[in-house]
Amino acid sequence: MASKVLLGLLATAGAALAANTCDTVKDTTSIQVNKRFSIDYTNEQQEYWSAACTNALKPSCILFPKSPAEVQAVVSILNTNNETFAVKSGGHNPNNYFASVDGGPLISTKHLNExxxxxxxxxxxxxxxxxxxxxxxxxxxxxxxxxxxxxxxxxxxxxxxxxxxxxxxxxxxxxxxxxxxxxxxxxxxxxxxxxxxxxxxxxxxxxxxxxxxxxxxxxxxxxxxxGDVWGGHYTFSATDENNKKLLAAVRDFTEYYPDEKAGVILTAETTVGGLLDIWILFVYYNGPEPPAGVFSNFTDVGPLLKDVKTQSYAKLLTGNNWAVLRGSVYTIGTETTPLPSQEHGAEIMGSYLESWRNVSSGVLPVTGLIASVAFQPMPKRLAAKARSMGGDLLDLDDAVDRIIFEYDYSYWIPSDTEKVDRAMQDTYTGLATRVAGFQGEGKLPADAYLPLFMNDGYFRQDYFGRLRPENAALARRVRDELDPQGLWATRTGGFKM
Incomplete structure (x- = not known):
């Protein structure tokens, strides 16, 4: 029965050659279609982390398929025209046009929620x-x-x-x-x-x-x-002494990773006038309590505040939602470094923090701007585990430990986008320049593989160009096999090969 319904939907959709996807879907299928100013349209448009996707980009309609067959029907209709479109899951990606669109249909997967x-x-x-x-x-x-x-x-x-x-x-x-x-x-x-x-x-x-x-x-x-997990966050003041200690702590944690059940994200946050200049450490342990000493390199620094407890994993994730900034234009960029040795750690980690602070200081006067950087440990054991489970396109090796940086700028006024765009580019290229400089001095391994992490990538960054050549070639081969007409490559957003 389901196959007959699908065939009917596809036949009807394929025969329809109307001027636009929205009207064709409305006239030939039972798929929910909402146009601008309707309640469902407005509500769905609010479900973006970046206000630029919400306010600046207005889809011609939002489609809400409830089954794979309805998704197939929408794609069949897209093949009858040349409209740009986008597909949206949670709206976390702040890059314009990656999960947002202006003037074309937006396909929301909201009801594909089993x-x-x-x-x-x-x-x-x-x-x-x-x-x-x-x-x-x-x-x-x-x-x-x-x-x-x-x-x-x-x-x-x-x-x-x-x-x-x-x-x-x-x-x-x-x-x-x-x-x-x-x-x-x-x-x-x-x-x-x-x-x-x-x-x-x-x-x-x-x-x-x-x-x-x-x-x-x-x-x-x-x-x-x-079962229950332990986690939450600690807050530290960003004094010179604390900066040195926390950077040393995250370096050491990455190299000597004390327990595979533990996880951290160390973030620095700052705003104009020093109204906010702090470190926030997100912590996690897969168990009711961490063994003594797992996080002591951090906690010995002396947090101003702490909110850590034993709880369900669901409560931990929901509790971390406070970090979502609603109503701001949001940008994310990334870079990767080999982990510096203990000998050179203070110099190199301090240089990375200095680079971010130097660029951020130039845009802090932007209205509502919050600048942050996250140090995300990528120890050898993570790479080895990923490969033991079959690998992936990123294909990290366990020759070196790494740190992946996430850079964030959020601000209020869209007219400031050009300034922040330049700052974001200067931020990640500034880090890459410093990495290359330390490699040239022999203080970092020169031959380390340093790909970009897609989930944190800025739209201007060359994700596929930073993959191993054989993996980038695999992706292109699969693309050419599955999409020879370039539907995904030319009519929707995302990182391109």
Whole structure:
């Protein structure tokens, strides 16, 4: 019966050659279509982290498919015209046009929100319209959890397609390493189920390629036994002495990673006039309490505030939602460094912080601006774990420890975008310049592989150009096979090859 419904939808959609997708979908299918000023349209437009996606970009309509068959029908209709479009999961990606569009249809996966746990296979089937707090809440009480976002409000779809860094990554690798299968709607409106056995090249390419190959309507994920966890955050003042101690702590934590069940994100935050100049350390431990000493390098610095406790994983993720800044224009960029040795650690880590502060100081007068940098440990054991679970497109080796930087600028007034755009470029290129300089001096390994982390990438950054050549070639080969007409490459946003 379902196949007959699908065939009917596709036949009707394929025969329709109306002027635009919105009207064709409305006239020929039962898919929910909402146009500007309707309640559902307005509500969905508010579900972006960046106000630029909300206020500056107005889709001609928002489509809310409720099944894979309806997604196929929409894609079939897109093939009858030349409209630009976008696909949206949680709206976390702040890059304009990646999950947002102006003047074309927006496909919201909001109603593709199933979370079906199978204890026998220890897997969970998850729709891309979920946020990670939704998944965690559904799994709460089962004794299992899925490798996912560190903030509950992050959407499932874009996160998994970008690789997905998790508090659990040193135990289980990138979130993408735990994907068992992808249900993928292709550019020709057909659907395939992708597994490592059935389509090995497509499967690997999907593990860190973004939206380059189609629309994923469901993921099947491995789950792992988990009870209560311990976590929250500490706040420190950004004095010169604390800066040195915290940078040393995150360097040492990365190299000597004390426990694979532990996770941290060390962030520095600053605003104009020094009204805010602090460090925030997000901490996680997969257990009711961490063993003594796991986080002592940080806590010995002396936090101003702490909010850490034993809780369910779902409550931890939801509790981290305070870090989401609503109503601001938001930008994210990234860079990667080999971990400096203890001998050169103070000089190099201090230089990285100085570089960020120098650039940030130039845009702090921008109205409402908050600048932040996150130091995200990428120890060798994470790379080794990812490879042991089958690998992924990023393909980190365990030759060196690394730190991945996330740079964030949020601000209020869109007219300041040009200033902030330049600052973001100066921020990540400034870091790359310093990395290259220390490599030239022999203070960092010169031959280290330093890719970019897609989930933190700025739209101007060359994600695919920083991959290993053989992996970039694999992605291009899969793209050419699955989308020879360039539907995803030319008519929607995302990182391009």
């Amino acid at each position: 979370v079906i746990f199978d204890k026998e296979t220890e897997t969970v089937r998850v729709g891309p319209g979920n946020r990670w707090e939704d998944v965690a809440k559904k799994l709460d009480g089962t004794g299992y959890s899925a490798v996912g976002g560190r903030i509950g409000n992050v959407g499932v779809g874009g996160y998994l397609l970008g690789g997905g860094l998790s508090f659990m990554s040193t135990e289980y690798g990138w979130a993408a390493n735990s994907v068992v299968s992808y249900e993928l709607v292709l550019a020709n409106a057909t659907m395939i189920t992708v597994t490592a056995a059935s389509h090995p090249d497509i499967y690997r390419a999907l593990q860190g390629s973004g939206n380059a190959f189609g629309i994923v309507t469901a993921y099947v994920l491995k789950t792992y036994p988990q």
